Amino acid sequence: MATLREIRQRISSVKTTQQITKAMKMVAAAKMRRAQENILAIRPYANEINGLIHHIAESGDDKMDSALMQSRPVEKVLIVVVAADRGLCGAFNSNIIRATENLFEKYKSSSAVELYTIGRKASEYFSKREYPLFKQKTGIFHGLNFEQALEISRDVVSAYEAELFDRVIFVYNEFKSAIQQNLREEVFLPFVAEQPEETTIQDYNEYIYEPDKQSILDALIPKHLNVQVWRILLESNAAEQGARMTAMDNATENAEEIKSKLTLYYNRARQAAITTEISEIVGGAEALKES
Amino acid sequence: MNETLHLEIVTPFGTVLDEPVQSCMLPGEQGAFQVLKNHASLVSNVDIGLIKVERGSSNTLFATSGGFCEVKDNVIRIIVESAEQAESIDAYRAQQAKERAEQRLAEKKSQIDIHRAELALKRAVNRLKAVEVLKSIH
Numbered sequence: 482m483a484t485l486r487e488i489r490q491r492i493s494s495v496k497t498t499q500q501i502t503k504a505m506k507m508v509a510a511a512k513m514r515r516a517q518e519n520i521l522a523i524r525p526y527a528n529e530i531n532g533l534i535h536h537i538a539e540s541g542d543d544k545m546d547s548a549l550m551q552s553r554p555v556e557k558v559l560i561v562v563v564a565a566d567r568g569l570c571g572a573f574n575s576n577i578i579r580a581t582e583n584l585f586e587k588y589k590s591s592s593a594v595e596l597y598t599i600g601r602k603a604s605e606y607f608s609k610r611e612y613p614l615f616k617q618k619t620g621i622f623h624g625l626n627f628e629q630a631l632e633i634s635r636d637v638v639s640a641y642e643a644e645l646f647d648r649v650i651f652v653y654n655e656f657k658s659a660i661q662q663n664l665r666e667e668v669f670l671p672f673v674a675e676q677p678e679e680t681t682i683q684d685y686n687e688y689i690y691e692p693d694k695q696s697i698l699d700a701l702i703p704k705h706l707n708v709q710v711w712r713i714l715l716e717s718n719a720a721e722q723g724a725r726m727t728a729m730d731n732a733t734e735n736a737e738e739i740k741s742k743l744t745l746y747y748n749r750a751r752q753a754a755i756t757t758e759i760s761e762i763v764g765g766a767e768a769l770k771e772s
Numbered sequence: 773m774n775e776t777l778h779l780e781i782v783t784p785f786g787t788v789l790d791e792p793v794q795s796c797m798l799p800g801e802q803g804a805f806q807v808l809k810n811h812a813s814l815v816s817n818v819d820i821g822l823i824k825v826e827r828g829s830s831n832t833l834f835a836t837s838g839g840f841c842e843v844k845d846n847v848i849r850i851i852v853e854s855a856e857q858a859e860s861i862d863a864y865r866a867q868q869a870k871e872r873a874e875q876r877l878a879e880k881k882s883q884i885d886i887h888r889a890e891l892a893l894k895r896a897v898n899r900l901k902a903v904e905v906l907k908s909i910h
Contacts, residue, residue, distance in 0.1 A: 522786035529782050529851045533840060537815065627784060627853075688844075691816035692802055700817055701840065704853065708784055 485754065488747045492740060499736035505569070506729035509722045513659060516719035520656065523712055530705045534674050537690075537698045547695075548642065549702050552671040558594045559615055559646040560584055561637065561669070563653035563717045564603035566622050570725035573654060573662065574602040580664050581652050585612070595646070599633065599714075615640070622718050630711035638706060641670045656719035660727050669709065672702055777809045779825060781834065781850045788834070788855045789825070796848055797824035798841055807848055814843040818852055820894050822902055831909075833858035835902035837895050858902040866903070870896035 483491075538550075564577045581596070581603075588594045595615040598604040604617045616636060621629045637649050649670040655663040690697060779796055781789040795808045799821025807814075818841050823834040839852030873893035877886065 519785075523784045525787055526782045526784045526851060529842075529849060530840075533815065533842060533851065536842075687813050689812055689814040689816075691800055691814065697815060697817055697840065704839065707853070711784055 485750055492743045495736050495740050502729045502732040506726055509726040513722035519715050527708050534701050537694050538674050547698050547702050549672045553647040555647045556592050557646045558588045558592050559649045561597040561651045562603045564600035565721040566601040570721055571728035573721055573724040578606050630714055631707055634707045634710040653713050653717045654720035656716045659723040662720040778847045781855050783855055793825050793827050795826045807843055811843050816841050820898050835899045858906040861899050861903050863903045866896050866899040
């Protein structure tokens with residue numbers, strides 16, 4: 482059995498670790514709250530844009546179309562992987578990486594696949610294994626802003642327009658709740674208009690369009706894609722913080738368990754030491770008496 | 773005058789404005805236009821420029837970086853990527869952004885970079901203009 486001093490040292494080291502995991506949990510919780518607020522803030526905007534696209538694309542006799550909505554035979558695929566910059570967040574990164582690998586295998590047989598990695602963890606993993614990388618982006622989640630979403634969106638859209646790719650898929654973690662993340666694979670391009678949330682049958686006949694429907698639609702879709710990228714980044718960020726919070730919560734609990742076990746050992750060892758000491762003294766006294 | 777025209781300004785960072793107004797001046801792609809009560813239904817692109825909101829006594833000025841607007845049944849929805857109230861614009865930062873964009877234009881890089889720098893310049897100039905217009909009112 483370990484000596485008293487060794488046990489004491491272990492207890493104090495577990496205590497320090499616990500303090501760190503606890504602090505990380507608090508930080509993750511605060512960051513998650515902020516990310517959640519951002520998600521709520523974009524919702525009205527995303528809904529309005531979506532509604533407008535629907536309105537313009539579906540109204541009138543002639544269905545509107547845009548270059549970004551036309552699907553081409555799928556020969557070249559871009560997978561955009563949204564992972565985290567940092568670890569210590571449970572299975573967050575490994576889930577994403579596994580899903581990406583599966584998707585990669587699925588498309589590999591029929592088409593050329595490239596990856597666009599977002600977040601250092603994905604970048605490290607896939608570049609080490611020599612996957613074909615179209616682009617990498619790291620360190621964007623610290624101080625995430627809309628400009629970065631715009632940049633990614635522009636990269637992807639211009640590559641699609643230049644016919645470098647025929648299909649763009651985003652793989653990311655969707656924020657469900659603090660303890661739950663949903664893995665999502667979304668076809669980003671070609672673009673498909675979603676049904677708006679409230680399906681009110683509206684009369685679109687008397688609208689004036691400035692300058693005209695086609696140019697409005699052509700301008701709308703990139704804006705919509707921008708906000709989609711922004712949403713995905715925010716979702717992933719919130720999910721990452723949620724995953725980290727849960728992971729750190731578990732770590733704190735485990736540390737507590739180890740600590741109480743060690744304390745028990747310590748007390749037992751201490752008692753044993755005292756008992757031997759007493760019996761030694763008593764034995765010594767007996768010996769003195771006899772002489 | 774009764775105010776029955778409702779204005780909403782929505783951006784990716786939340787709803788900026790949601791209240792009844794008297795009129796609203798918008799920078800359309802083909803020139804500025806004003807929306808008053810009982811305006812015909814309309815969907816329009818919004819260019820980089822100034823949105824002027826009139827509420828009888830008080831007027832508010834926003835600098836926007838472009839988007840869309842929809843008018844229907846006396847509700848104006850302005851859906852833009854940014855809308856900054858003129859009072860809250862930092863003139864110094866706008867000035868710096870302007871200089872940065874000019875510098876980038878002078879460097880003459882690829883076509884895309886030039887296009888982006890031009891847009892950035894337009895936005896910075898627009899924000900400075902908002903600050904100036906605000907000053908001239910007071």
